[in-house]
Amino acid sequence: MNAPVVVLLIALIAFAGIATVWIGNSKQNKEGNPQYDTRTGKNTLRLTLFYAAATLVACLALVWYIVR
Numbered sequence: 001m002n003a004p005v006v007v008l009l010i011a012l013i014a015f016a017g018i019a020t021v022w023i024g025n026s027k028q029n030k031e032g033n034p035q036y037d038t039r040t041g042k043n044t045l046r047l048t049l050f051y052a053a054a055t056l057v058a059c060l061a062l063v064w065y066i067v068r
Helices: 003-024 027-032 036-067
Strands: none
Touching: none
């Protein structure tokens, strides 16, 4: 795989993680949904499942790209 593509993918993943935390902790999010902080277990589980699914899809796409 091309090195610039790998760097771009790593930067995109890092940005997604930082943006998720930033939006979750934003004042506007907490004011718009005051129950957000009380449901941390459900929120964490849902985000973990989303990231796990995205990671699985990305790994499958990488394997497909390499095998192809």
